Amino acid sequence: MSNYHIKHLEEYYQVYRKSIREPENFWEEIAEEHFIWRKKWDKVLEWDFSKPEIKWFQGAQLNITENCLDRHLATRANKTAIIFEPNNPDEPAEHISYLQLYQRVNQFANVLKSKGIKKGDRVCIYVPMIPELAIATLACARIGAVHSVVFAGFSSTALATRINDCDCKLVVTADGSYRGAKTIDLKGIVDEALDSCPGVESVLVVKRIDSEITMKEGRDFWLQPLLDNASTEGEAEVMDAEDPLFILYTSGSTGQPKGMVHTTAGYMVYTAYTFKNVFQYREKDVYWCTADIGWITGHSYIVYGPLANGATTILFEGVPSYPDFGRFWEVIEKHKVNQFYTAPTAIRALAKQGPELVEKYDLSSLKVLGSVGEPINEEAWHWYNDNVGKRKSPIVDTWWQTETGGIMITPIPYVTPTRPTYATLPFIGIQPALMDATGTELKGNQVEGRLCIKFPWPSMARTIWGNHQRYKETYFSAYDGMYFTGDGALRDEVGYYRITGRVDDVIIVSGHNLGTAPIEDAINEHPAVAESAIVGFPHDVKGNALYGYVILKDFGETRDQDNLRKEINQIISEHIGPIAKLDKIQFTTGLPKTRSGKIMRRILRKIAHNDLSTLGDISTLLNPEVVEDITKNRLE
Numbered sequence: 001m002s003n004y005h006i007k008h009l010e011e012y013y014q015v016y017r018k019s020i021r022e023p024e025n026f027w028e029e030i031a032e033e034h035f036i037w038r039k040k041w042d043k044v045l046e047w048d049f050s051k052p053e054i055k056w057f058q059g060a061q062l063n064i065t066e067n068c069l070d071r072h073l074a075t076r077a078n079k080t081a082i083i084f085e086p087n088n089p090d091e092p093a094e095h096i097s098y099l100q101l102y103q104r105v106n107q108f109a110n111v112l113k114s115k116g117i118k119k120g121d122r123v124c125i126y127v128p129m130i131p132e133l134a135i136a137t138l139a140c141a142r143i144g145a146v147h148s149v150v151f152a153g154f155s156s157t158a159l160a161t162r163i164n165d166c167d168c169k170l171v172v173t174a175d176g177s178y179r180g181a182k183t184i185d186l187k188g189i190v191d192e193a194l195d196s197c198p199g200v201e202s203v204l205v206v207k208r209i210d211s212e213i214t215m216k217e218g219r220d221f222w223l224q225p226l227l228d229n230a231s232t233e234g235e236a237e238v239m240d241a242e243d244p245l246f247i248l249y250t251s252g253s254t255g256q257p258k259g260m261v262h263t264t265a266g267y268m269v270y271t272a273y274t275f276k277n278v279f280q281y282r283e284k285d286v287y288w289c290t291a292d293i294g295w296i297t298g299h300s301y302i303v304y305g306p307l308a309n310g311a312t313t314i315l316f317e318g319v320p321s322y323p324d325f326g327r328f329w330e331v332i333e334k335h336k337v338n339q340f341y342t343a344p345t346a347i348r349a350l351a352k353q354g355p356e357l358v359e360k361y362d363l364s365s366l367k368v369l370g371s372v373g374e375p376i377n378e379e380a381w382h383w384y385n386d387n388v389g390k391r392k393s394p395i396v397d398t399w400w401q402t403e404t405g406g407i408m409i410t411p412i413p414y415v416t417p418t419r420p421t422y423a424t425l426p427f428i429g430i431q432p433a434l435m436d437a438t439g440t441e442l443k444g445n446q447v448e449g450r451l452c453i454k455f456p457w458p459s460m461a462r463t464i465w466g467n468h469q470r471y472k473e474t475y476f477s478a479y480d481g482m483y484f485t486g487d488g489a490l491r492d493e494v495g496y497y498r499i500t501g502r503v504d505d506v507i508i509v510s511g512h513n514l515g516t517a518p519i520e521d522a523i524n525e526h527p528a529v530a531e532s533a534i535v536g537f538p539h540d541v542k543g544n545a546l547y548g549y550v551i552l553k554d555f556g557e558t559r560d561q562d563n564l565r566k567e568i569n570q571i572i573s574e575h576i577g578p579i580a581k582l583d584k585i586q587f588t589t590g591l592p593k594t595r596s597g598k599i600m601r602r603i604l605r606k607i608a609h610n611d612l613s614t615l616g617d618i619s620t621l622l623n624p625e626v627v628e629d630i631t632k633n634r635l636e
């Protein structure tokens with residue numbers, strides 16, 4: 001019997017050691033005993049980080065939806081797979097059983113096929129958090145189409161870039177979406193995007209808000225009538241272990257987003273195994289992850305990980321503040337949630353409201369609390385522990401990335417003693433390393449460096465869509481023979497890891513990963529802007545907010561600066577989305593640069609942080625005089 005479910009610390013260490021000593025045997029046992037395969041593998045692992053090439057379970061054949069749906073029908077047909085909790089608390093929640101989910105996924109898959117979608121085709125899913133989002137995702141997997149889910153809060157430009165980058169043939173969307181008290185015209189955004197996406201042949205539209213929209217003849221189709229005519233049965237496509245399952249875009253330090261490619265077998269095995277252990281999920285539990293399926297957290301821990309374990313997973317359409325800041329707690333009480341997984345930015349926003357709203361609701365069902373997306377600060381950790389978990393539900397501070405596919409460093413609840421702000425220990429099979437600036441591994445404890453991973457794990461991304469060279473350069477070139485995460489971390493005296501934050505040009509705002517370059521590119525499109533640089537600065541709810549330094553083309557120009565700020569944020573909103581708007585915009589005559597012309601973000605960051613005592617030696621700059629000017633005019 002393999003150690004699928006770890007229950008105490010000694011067992012963790014024992015299983016961990018085995019997973020490191022004999023990774024192939026270890027993962028083979030897990031794969032063998034807990035999943036169904038059309039054909040078993042010929043080889044468990046083949047890898048070479050110098051190419052880089054990583055293959056898990058080569059030769060195996062399977063369909064991930066048979067593991068998430070079909071195999072549960074014998075024992076869990078009537079068990080709830082998905083609880084849909086709508087934006088409006090007065091609208092009833094919907095309980096979708098495993099049998100119903102199986103039937104709805106087949107219907108959707110049959111509709112996709114009727115629109116000419118075949119194995120390997122890319123399908124873009126731009127749908128709000130309603131059941132059709134999960135169903136469309138699974139329907140693609142059912143027929144072997146590669147899904148590319150785009151967060152339905154992204155702008156038309158961001159959507160178009162993602163559709164074109166991977167040549168999607170079909171887009172799934174909705175007429176509109178609810179977000180708290182607001183509605184959003186999703187179909188309008190899609191129409192605008194598609195003006196520059198010649199490769200899209202069809203658009204399937206879910207009716208959600210019943211708004212007036214335009215439907216383009218021959219291209220756009222209402223989904224419901226097509227579903228009504230589709231069979232609830234359908235053969236799952238037989239996939240190779242390494243066939244792509246999905247593409248998910250993440251920001252990088254250059255303008256073009258990176259389409260991370262995840263493949264089938266390894267992703268399934270690792271997300272299912274981590275879900276079971278990190279949330280200590282038991283058969284009758286109700287699990288809730290508040291992320292959007294548009295992010296990796298939703299892919300791995302709303303859809304695939306939970307469903308592969310036959311779990312009940314909540315899909316929440318709303319926001320934490322609507323109709324008031326008690327909504328999360330109301331949902332926990334209503335559905336008797338056992339595991340609750342959210343982000344530090346949400347915790348901080350809720351903590352600001354005081355404890356009254358939390359105390360109003362019965363949260364006694366909770367057993368495990370999770371945090372993900374950015375470092376959780378000590379204050380937020382304690383607030384979460386005291387007020388939500390009542391000091392009896394362990395907090396799992398889970399560190400991972402879009403690229404890693406699944407949780408990498410985390411406590412196992414009731415197993416690993418937690419420590420505020422520490423992600424604690426590597427998960428089973430994960431071999432972290434901390435590196436110094438010269439490329440030497442820092443051994444032993446009480447060290448701080450750049451976080452790398454030394455050995456492949458099953459759910460790692462295999463490439464960047466259409467750009468393997470960029471994959472190699474971004475993740476495998478900084479340190480020989482290692483995957484570089486882009487994060488800094490320290491290892492304390494007992495070997496616990498604490499993630500200290502990004503060390504590259506990515507800024508995490510409210511848990512959203514934002515590259516500086518695409519935002520600067522957007523700012524620079526404003527006709528009055530000559531050049532710009534953005535940095536993050538600490539913000540008590542968002543974690544980080546954005547501070548922009550902008551050089552205008554004609555600085556003496558008498559244009560109203562507040563208007564300019566509004567226009568710049570408007571452009572950012574259109575190009576990327578409202579999440580990327582700048583909190584502060586300082587107009588300046590220059591940016592500090594090295595002699596080779598590189599912007600010294602370190603200095604700009606210090607100024608934005610109001611940390612002026614440690615600017616360091618600025619005399620080697622090309623233009624040291626601008627530092628004083630920028631400091632003098634710094635915005636509070």
Ligand code: PRX
Binds near residue numbers: 400487499502
């Ligand atoms: O900097 C780390 C931070 O989020 C980055 C990954 O972002 P993304 O690909 O959007 O995936 C987020 C959800 C998995 C990481 O490089 N991060 C994520 N989780 C944590 C974290 N930083 C500190 N602690 C965490 N628990």
